[in-house]
Amino acid sequence: MFLKEYFGTIFRSVRSLLKGMKLTGYYFTHPKEIHTEEYPDNRATLQMFDRFKGEVVMPHDDNNEHRCTGCQACEIACPNGTIKIITKQELQPDGKKKKAIDTFVYHLELCTMCNLCVVACPSDAIVMAQTFEHSVYDKKQLKKVLNKPGSKIMEGVE
Amino acid sequence: MTNEEIKSAVTALFPTVTFDETGEFLNILIDSKDLRPLIKALRYNNEFDCDFLFCLTCIDWKTHLTMVYHLLSKKHKHAFVVKAKIADINNPEIETVSDIWQTANFHEREVYDLFGVKFLNHPDLRRIMLDEDWEGHPLRKSYVDENMISI
Amino acid sequence: MSLLGEDIMTEEGEFVINIGPQHPSTHGVLHLKVWLDGEMIKKVQPHLGYIHRSIEKMSESLSYRNFIYATSRMDYLSAHINNQACALCVEKGLQVEVPPRAQIIRILMAELTRLSSHQLWWGCTGLDLGAVTPFFYAFREREAVLAIMEESCGARLTQNYCVPGGVMYDIHPNFQNRVKDVIKQIKSKFQEYDDILSGNVIFEQRTKGVGYLSPEDAVSFGCTGPTARGSGVSCDVRKWFPYDGYEKVQFKEILETGGDCYARYMVRMAEMKQSVYIIEQLIDHIPEGDFQAKTKAVIKLPKGEFYQRVETARGELGVYIVSDGAASPYRIKYRSPNFSNLSALGHMATGSKIGDLVAIMATIDLVIPDVDR
């Protein structure tokens, strides 16, 4: 009885060990199963998902116009103070003064990519870009101004 | 047990307690000095049998502190809240419950760390999150951090 | 040069080693002070707070929409479920009905999160016990799950997909197909998991009878999740206090009676299969409709207290909001599952060996940012 149990244990143990070795042996002999993504080499073909939250950008069209009205909804929505909007008063052709953005400052180093600013924006002026290679040598380079120099607000965006 | 039954059972044992039923749970309000007999009864009396303390925390109401014990009975499947008012905000003290529920050990250390409530008879009352030499108790409303960067 | 024996022991003749905060087997910055007698553990004392960011204090100054993102950084492996808990608690205060579509999406995402979390745990358990290879097998499937997250939520770990009233945006059009593919892939790999780890005799030896936690102690220590269910304590919030329509979903609450590391391991392995089962039920039945209920731009909760619990991959997460009617919570408390589970570690490890401590830590499945908050 004791011997039966003793050798039964050995038999079961060896079988379980061989099972594991069979699996590793299978993967060793099947290099096609290799699952590695060779990242810097596949840069040209690497396609991020279209919703990937890389950084906040402000799209400009061909006439260097954006959709930001300077309402500061994103600034309020941001939990970390990532966005700072400096506004100015712009003289309209009809003589009225209108609020417009002077600089749209975006601190990438503070951003947690929570997407709340994009959701909060009433005029769809900012979107998330799919870039992800953000490393720089100086932290100051992560402070970005999103509106391009000389850009204007698009016609018809209120 | 239903809330009404709990109310009558608790009142029978402790006539001084008051109840608050506005929230999700039945709140049993009590003064910090009378906490321990009530807690013991709630834990060990068969009718209550609250074996699971699922949350223990503290609220700083600026004038006083409130210890909040969320209790659940696995057997009777009823849950309610015991709130103990600590009037002395400068030197808050309350009896420990860590010998009744072992989970209270860590939770009370956390409350001690972040609110400064001293738990009497606690086996190992040290700061748990912050350094031993940290000054002040961060979750108190009166806590001011000079190094804080406002954004 | 002094004699080794004199200096390496304390004055009381105790041999104390520090495991952590930077140690290969601690999953984060956990610091355990371990009193040893030879290989035997006499006492374990966790030292916490290396990654304490005071999320509770931070949340007191953030609006109800904003503080949710911070909870992703607590238990980063079940970030979506943390967000869901906060969103549910705010909804409870606002008394908002979540549209059915949003509920189903939330459940699907939560189960995918649980799946990915358990897969990481499985890999790390192998790693902690000295088997490196399972880690890579686990990550192969986990990457596929995270790709679903990335496609629909835009982020792999810290999704921030739940908002009060529903989810932030609708699921990606590819979502259903991709989930079906991944589920098929995962189901075919469960046998491999068993072959390389579960059935392995060395693994069984390392976990069976190790780190015993009795049901009474499990309740007393406030253990929840697989840690408590391994001891036979029924505590699945999805069954006890259903939220977000879990009452309409069929699944089993996995209970094991062993109370040792092996039982906890088996609970998690079976939970993975249950998660797959839930996803299979729902994936073809996502109702049409809104993905978000209308809420005001500035959310103000009525005066009062709100408690919401959910079942994360590690146990019961409670969100306790005390509101004074302002636009940000007066006091918020996260009852994190890991904090309570960790408190049982010392009890479980006392009397076992150093190697067992690693196994126990692995099967409690600690996430230190959640302990420290």
Next chain:
Amino acid sequence: MSLFLEISFSAMANGLHNWLAGSISNATLVSVTEMAIAGVSLLLFLVPLCFFLGYMERKVAAFMQIRLGPNRVGPKGTLQIVADTVKLLFKEGLTPNASDKFLFNLAPIIVVVTSMLAMAPIAFAKNFQIWDINIGVLYVSAISSLAVIGILMAGWSSYNKYSLLGAMRSGAQIVSYELSVGLSLISIVILTGSLRMSDIVASQADGWWIIKGHIPVIISFVIFLIASTAEINRAPFDLAEAEQELTAGFHTEYSGMKFAMFLLAEYINLFIVSAIAATLFLGGWMPFHLGNWSFFNNVMDYIPGSLWFMGKTFLIIFIIMQFRWTFPRLRVDQLLTLEWKYLLPISMVNVIIVTMMAIFGWHL
């Protein structure tokens, strides 16, 4: 081809000896010079061997773990290990302040030297042997148990609690597994009737012991594999350096070149135990022969003996590597249970059976 290799080595050695004896009159000086030459050529063999084993281990691990492994430095990553060595060379070899400095620096040398000494009686091909000592098997088993001294020394002198624990574990482990290794070696010695390596190989000219010796020899082969894996501190028996428990065990405090020496010793040990297993059980440099198939046997003969030897050795190295990348680690008490409850009784009974087999001539 094979003859060419074998003869050339003997001829080379004899020629060298004659040339040295002719040019240097002092006999002691001649033997010292010969030893130096042997040592240098051994190093010239061992360092590339360890480079290769390091590369092989990484690739084996990677392929089992569905990844690619080193593939950046050099073609297919072959130079990765060279880059690592260069890194280790330029790293500062720290010595902890409170450590016993003499022993701390001595320990890695002892570990490497003992493992290199054990290379001496290994037969790479016919007459291709550094030292055909008449007690070869005994010599190897004696030398290899010396390695524990180096490990204990490293652990003790580091003045680190992890190191101390690791060293103590290693002591218990090597002392107990020494028995099983010895007993499984003895079963072949009994069958051969000689401790000399060349005799053991010669006795397998008509078939390897693992085939000739039926099940008992297979059992002692398996026991030898398990026990020697434990003796060279490799996973799943790497308790002395159990990463998850003791960070790095006895070599926690070592860095730079001193650490590299432990690594070197580990790979030399791996090679040695595999070489001994190949020699004793798989026929060393003897080609594989099948009964009466003279054509097949001739073809097999055409493959040089050194290739046969290396092929068998690397097969066993691969198996030991696969152990490492498949299994979880045992706990220290289970490790001892395995030895004292399973391996030792079985190998004792096995030795009796083998003895009977040798007496009655049951083997082929």
